[in-house]
Amino acid sequence: MTAQVTTSEHVLGRARWAARAYQRYPATEVARIVSAVAAAAQTNARRLAESAVAESGRGVVTDRTRTHTACANAAHEFHDGPDLLSPRMNPARALVEIPRPAGVVLSLLPAHSAFAHGCVAALFALMTRNAIVIRCPAGEPSCAEGVRLLATSAVAAGAPDGVIQCLTEQPPPPATDLLTHGRVDLVVATPVPTAEAAPAAGGVPVLVDAAVDPSAVAAQLMDSVSFDNALVGGTESVLVVTDGVAEPVTAELSRRGAAVLDAAAAGQLRRYLFADGTPAPDAAGRDAAWIAHRAGIRVDPATRVLVAPFDLAVPEEPFVRGSRAPVLGIVRVPDVMRGVAAARSVVRARGAGLAAAVHSTDPAVIARFCTEVPVARVVVNAACTTAGRDGDAGLVDAVAAGMTIAGRQSPGLRPEDLLSWTTVTSTGTRPGVIAQLATMESRVAEHGPVPPYPVASNAREGGR
Structure with a gap:
C-alpha cells in the first residue's frame, strides 16, 4: 500500500x-x-x-x-x-x-x-x-x-x-x-x-394493544432494550400500552429482569438522565444497575432494564427523547387510537424518527400506525433490534436506519x-x-x- x-x-x-x-x-x-x-x-x-x-x-x-x-x-x-x-x-x-x-x-x-x-x-x-x-x-x-x-x-x-x-x-x-x-x-x-x-435521534415508540400475548411482548422488549445496553440505533425507548394490557405487560417485564420504578424513582432517574435537558452522555451504553446507582435508585444488580412511568407523551417530557441506555419510558393510554397519537407525539418531539414498533393482531391498527407515525422503519410484532429477514439480519437494518445522507431530512x-x-x-x-x-x-x-x-x-x- x-x-x-x-x-x-x-x-x-x-x-x-x-x-x-x-x-x-x-x-x-x-x-x-x-x-x-x-x-x-x-x-x-x-x-x-x-x-x-x-x-x-x-x-x-x-x-x-x-x-x-x-x-x-x-x-x-x-x-x-x-x-x-x-x-x-x-x-x-x-x-x-x-x-x-x-x-x-x-x-x-x-x-x-x-x-x-x-x-x-x-x-x-x-x-x-x-x-x-x-x-x-x-x-x-x-x-x-x-x-x-x-x-x-x-x-x-x-x-x-x-x-x-x-x-x-x-x-x-x-x-x-x-x-x-x-x-x-x-x-x-x-x-x-x-x-x-452518543447521539440520540429521538424516542423510538412501541405501541402494544390489548389483543397481544403479554409474555411474548415482554420477552421481545427485554431482549431488544437490553441488547448491547441500547447502543443500537432504533432501540425501543418509549412503551405506549393500552390500559387493558398494561398491568400484565409490566408484570412480565418485572418477571424477566426489569425494574419497574414508582413515580418517585422515575423522577430521580429523569433528573439524572436529563439534568440539562439532553441525554446524559456518560449513561449511553451503561448497564441498568450502573445507571440506577448514579441516579440514587436501589435495584437488583442483575436488573436488565429500567422502566420509568410518565403521564403524557409531550415534547416537554424528557423520557420521550431517548437516551441510548437500557431505559424504557412507559405511558398508558385508554385505547389504540390514543396510542397511535401518543407514538406520533414521541417521534415528532425530535422531528423525523429512526424507527417505531407496533404489537397488534388488528391489520387496521397496524396500517394506521404505519401511515401516521413518521419514521423510516416500522417493525410489526417483533423486536426493533433483531427483527429482519432471518437471524440477526435486522441488526443491519437497525444500524443502517441510524445513518443518513447529510442534508436529507429522513433517516435511513x-x-x-x-x-x-x-x-x-x-x-x-x-x-x-x-x-x-x-x-x-x-x-x-x-x-x-x-x-x-x-x-x-x-x-x-x-x-x-
Whole structure:
C-alpha cells in the first residue's frame, strides 16, 4: 500500500484517485472485493467487539460481536438486493439508465458502536463502486484499526489503494469543513455527526394493544432494550400500552429482569438522565444497575432494564427523547387510537424518527400506525433490534436506519443512496441500439495493479 498520509487533503485526494479507478471495475471484480472485505470483518468481529467495549466501558461484548457479524453480512445485499452495477432498460420508454457512483463518500461515525456503522458504510460504498473515507471517533481506537483492516483486505482482493481510508488527522478537522470539502461528493452521517457523545435521534415508540400475548411482548422488549445496553440505533425507548394490557405487560417485564420504578424513582432517574435537558452522555451504553446507582435508585444488580412511568407523551417530557441506555419510558393510554397519537407525539418531539414498533393482531391498527407515525422503519410484532429477514439480519437494518445522507431530512441508508442513474435516450436512434446498452459491460478490468496515488516525499509519515 502507498506510504500512509494523515492530513485530510491527502486522504481525500487519494480517495478521489481510487474512486476514478474503481468506477471502471466490472461487476465480477466488485463482487470479489466486497466478499473479501465482508469476510475480514466477520473474522475479526469478536476481537474488535472486545476492544471497543474495553476502551469505552460501554455495551456488551457478546451483543457487539453479533452486531459486527451481522453488519459484515450486509454484503448479502450485493447478491440478494437490486442490481446496482448494471444498466437497466425501460422498454416502454425506449431508454436505458446507467448507474453512476457518487465518487468519494465521507462517513462520520457516532461515538459508540462505531465500527458497526463504519462496516456498513464501507460495504455499501464498495457495492456501488465508490471510494470511502471514514472518520472514526477518538474514544474507540479499535474502530480505526478495524477500518484499516477492511482497507487492507480490499486492496489484497484487487481494489485500488485508497478505496477505503480512515481519517486519523489530529486534531481532526471540523465536521463543517469536511461536509463542504470540494473533494467530498456525498456525506453519510449519524443524527449528531459532530458530537463526541452518543447521539440520540429521538424516542423510538412501541405501541402494544390489548389483543397481544403479554409474555411474548415482554420477552421481545427485554431482549431488544437490553441488547448491547441500547447502543443500537432504533432501540425501543418509549412503551405506549393500552390500559387493558398494561398491568400484565409490566408484570412480565418485572418477571424477566426489569425494574419497574414508582413515580418517585422515575423522577430521580429523569433528573439524572436529563439534568440539562439532553441525554446524559456518560449513561449511553451503561448497564441498568450502573445507571440506577448514579441516579440514587436501589435495584437488583442483575436488573436488565429500567422502566420509568410518565403521564403524557409531550415534547416537554424528557423520557420521550431517548437516551441510548437500557431505559424504557412507559405511558398508558385508554385505547389504540390514543396510542397511535401518543407514538406520533414521541417521534415528532425530535422531528423525523429512526424507527417505531407496533404489537397488534388488528391489520387496521397496524396500517394506521404505519401511515401516521413518521419514521423510516416500522417493525410489526417483533423486536426493533433483531427483527429482519432471518437471524440477526435486522441488526443491519437497525444500524443502517441510524445513518443518513447529510442534508436529507429522513433517516435511513441503503446502498442505492450512494449512486445516481444517468438516463440514455434518443429519438433519432433505432430502439435496438439503445436496448443493447442494457446488456453491455462498459467497464473493463485493468491489466495489472492500479498505479498508487502519488505522494510527495515530504508528505509521507516520517518524511520518507
